[in-house]
Amino acid sequence: MAQTQLTSVEPTTTSHATPRHPRPAGRAWVASAAGPGLSAVLSLLVAVQSLRLWDWRPGVPLSLSGDSPQVLMQVRAIMEGGGFGSTDRMGAPFGLNAAWFATGDQLNFAAIRVIGLFTDSPATASAVFFVAGYPAAALAAYWLARQVGIARPAAVTVGVLFSALPGHQRWFQHLWLSAYWVLPLGVWLALQVATGRSVWPARRALRAGTAGRRRAWLHVARTVAIALAVGLSDAYYVAFVLILVGVALVVRWATDRTLRSLLPGVAAAALVGVSCAVSLAFAVVARSGDVVTSDVPAQRTIGESERYAGRLIDLLLPWSEHRLPPLRFITTAYGYAAPPTAERHALGVVSVCGLVVLVLVLLRSVTGGRRPDQVVGALAAFALVSLAFYTRGGLGSVVALFVTPQIRTWARLGTVIALLALLAVGLWMTRVARRRTAAWALAAGVLLVGCLDQTNPGAAPDYARLSATSAQLKGYSAHLAAATSAPCAVFQLPVTPYPEEPGFGQMGDYDHVLPGVAAPSTLTWSYGAIRGTASADWQLALPVDRMAALVPDLRAAGFCAVEVDHRGYVGAADPSDGLASLLGAPLAQTDRLVAFDLATERPDATPPTPPTRDDVLRPVLAGLDSARLQRDDRGRPFQLLGPTATLTVSNLGDTPVPVTLTFSVRTLSGAEDVLVATGLPGAPLRSPISGVDQPVRLEVTAPPGSTKIELASTAEPVDVGGGVASALQLTDLRASSTAGVNVASTQQFFAASPVPSR
Structure with missing residues (x-):
């Protein structure tokens, strides 16, 4: 592949015999602004047609399904001066403390506050924010494309198609994630590190003459602004960018073999991570006033990283809302044959072509020993690692197991993969169409195909x-x-x-x-x-x-x-x-x-x-929060446990309360055993259990706060389906007290009540 530099280039249309005359300053400025302006306008037109915005009216939300109601309330809370969704309008009488599900979207929250200066309607403010995400993404992707040497027509193509990825028009219910314009900025950081280009200016440049010093400090300001923009965006995008920069540092180490060469990249990654960490730290402080009744309030589990990961086939199939019924049918039929993932991020035909190019580059590098161009090689490496995190059973599951399960929806890396693939397409377009007329003709054709493939006015909101x-x-x-x-x-x-x-x-x-x-x-x-x-x-x-x-x-x-x-x-x-x-x-x-x-x-x-x-407001609660709630054939609630489990009794009041806990338990293997309960006053309670329900009664004086009662047996686990093994079934957990307070067993009490089934 032809050598591609990390600087902006213009395809030359004149012959070497004809000297190029310098353009007047005004015309040069207009020429430089034409590409970004065209990208923004075209992306906005794509948004207008795909969302059918001519039918929208202020005050009407773009959606009321899925997470949309929560998004609208978050926007209202922010407009009224609250933090991320924290408000007294929900969760009465105590209010909603959204710090338990904090994210680092301070930049997006600031944008909502600015929009809120012109409207008091959450529906209007969120719709304006959502639509503005189209030109913002187009401008960011265009800028990145120019930075890696993609010619202006191809850069416009990259910007517009990135702003209108398949499904973007339906992402209102994930409003903060729809602001993915920060991803090109993060990819720029990673590319600068991977290719050894300047992330920070040399120290001597900061002490140079007036003009040189000004340029150096502008360089610093640009890097800091980019790092802060990424760090103060959605936590998912922060994580994705840090992964890419980590890959870039590995590439740089493999190329240079000196620790000094890694310092600029480490500094940039640290700035991204610290800015996000500071934002999240305020949320941790905001949680301190809440009384916790379970080990992990609103905590995500390790298994969710599997459920919310992606599949490679999802990237290759047409968008599930494709405008052409035959292509839509392919994805729908496959969804019936194999249950679809929670979030399917289709790439679109243009991005699929770009991903194929990157895969071929990797294969040729490995099998033929041909070293690719620095930029293309870095894009290919980023795509490979992104796919490894994206897919089920991949590196995302490793992160969930050994680091944190809070970043669970690894399928959202599909947006990053699409950007990398579009950059590969842009580099190819720059190479094959060097003359201006041919370049713009090719760009128009690719744009037309891509926009028709990636959007569908038929999937617009029903206003x-x-x-x-x-x-x-x-x-x-x-x-x-x-x-x-x-x-x-x-x-x-x-x-x-x-x-x-x-x-x-x-x-x-x-x-x-x-x-x-x-x-x-x-x-x-x-x-x-x-x-x-x-x-x-x-x-x-x-x-x-x-x-x-x-x-x-x-x-x-x-x-x-x-x-x-x-x-x-x-x-x-x-x-x-x-x-x-x-x-x-x-x-x-x-x-x-x-x-x-x-x-x-x-x-x-x-x-x-x-x-x-x-x-009413200070009851005693008891429950097994870690086990999934089910019902038996008699409608009684039960939970499947391992040979050991923890029963938590939470007293929300200020004084100790005597509580009686009753439940039935049996071994799933049918063998006889003994259930031992520790954490109670005096010696451990021992109750014989077998393959049929055996009643158990526990007496505990619950002090304010949480009391842990450990339940243990030596029962052998058995397969209960889905590759899950359990040893005990605990049924109909109940609590009672003579202290004159409300008492309930968490979740099981609710399942036993004649309230609707899910």
Whole structure:
């Protein structure tokens, strides 16, 4: 492959016999701005046609499904001066502390605050942010392409196609990830390190003459700005860039063999990492005030790195929403034959060609001993490592096992792979079309094919439906606010853990957020406190299966209204009729939501001894949080355990509480054994167990905070399917107390209640 330099180049169109006359300064500036301007305009046009923005109106969100409700509430919280999603509008009465799911998107949050100066609508602000991501990505990719020596027509192609990757038009529910314009900046850092180009100026340049010193300090400013932009973006993109820079350092070491040559790259990576770490450190501090009721509130698990990784075939198949039905059918049919991954990042035909080129470069280098051009070789190395992290069972799983499972969706590396592949295409276009006319003709053809392949106006948002739903929700919340005294906290049924927990019945994951997105500021909502903390888990002790007992508890906790989402219930389990008999006619309702006034009550419905606020908000909880909850054929909740398990008893109050725990346990192998419980006062409790359910009773005085009870046996694990081995089945965990407080067994209590199945 022809030698390609890491400096901007212009394809020469005049012969050597004809001298090129220098352009006037004004014309030179216009010429240099033409490429970026064209990239931005074309990418914006792609966004307009793929999203059908002529049908959009301010105040209408681009989506209300998936994570979109949560995104809209995050945007509202940021516009109102809160941090990343932290707000008093959710998680009543304690509020939502989103620091448990912190990310480093400070740059994106700042952009939302700026947009918020011109609108008070979260839907409008988030839509503007999302659409602005198209030209931002195009400009960043164009700049990177020019830096690696790609001619202007090809650079425009790279920029526009990168801004309109397959699926980008559907990424509103991942709003912060849609701002992937920082990735070209990170790839530039990695390429500078891998090829030995200047990341920082030489120290002597900083002490040179006036002009040289100015250029050197501008060089420093550029590198610092790029590193900070990456470090203050989404944590996923920070991780991806650090991986690429790590690969670049290995390449540099293999080329130079001196530690000194690695220092510039290490310094750049450190600046990226430290800026992200400082941002996340504030979140760690913000968590300190929460009382933790489980070992890992909102923690991700090792196995999720497998579930959210990608497959190589996903990159090669057409986008699942492709505009051509035959191509769309191929991906759909394959999805039926082999269950699709959680996030499928198709590359598109142009990027697939670029990836093939990079793979061939690697193969030729290994088999033929032909050393590729520095830039192309670095791109190929980056692509190979990115694929190794991207795929199931790859390096991403290694990171989850030995470093952290918090970076779990390795399939998102598909965006990085697409950028590397497009750069390879741009380098090829620069090589084969050296004359200006041919270069622009080739660019137009590749752009046309790529844009038609990567976008589909048929997959644009249904603005009429979104507008109607938004208007209905806004009217419902306004009616509810007008019918209650301010401020008013609304308790939402069914109780659903937050975040990343599937909704009950036919509810979406974050449907409980929808009423609050455009609600008046006088209303707050119970849903949204972080599971695994006292701010959320107090709800697990509520008698959600008995409305006559639930209503006094909600009054005592300070709620003024109770809301029911009909779609969260199945048949007779819907509590609306029971609430209506207790509380009278609804205050407000839609086809799926109904709200009742907790201030109204029948005299005969008042308990003789009403609960206090502390009774409701400071219960004792018990549970096995590490094991997946299931039901047996009798509808009883159970969890499969290893030969050992930890039972956590969390007292959210200030004084010790006597608690009785009961459950049934059996060995899955059918053998007789002994269950030993330690962590209780006195000697360990020993209970005989066998292949049939054996009742176990534990007495514990729970002090404030968490108490760990270790359960151990010598039972042999057996295969329970899916390659998983367990030894014990613990069924129907219950808790009771004579101390006059609410007590519940975490999760199992809820599964046993006649609340809807998932």
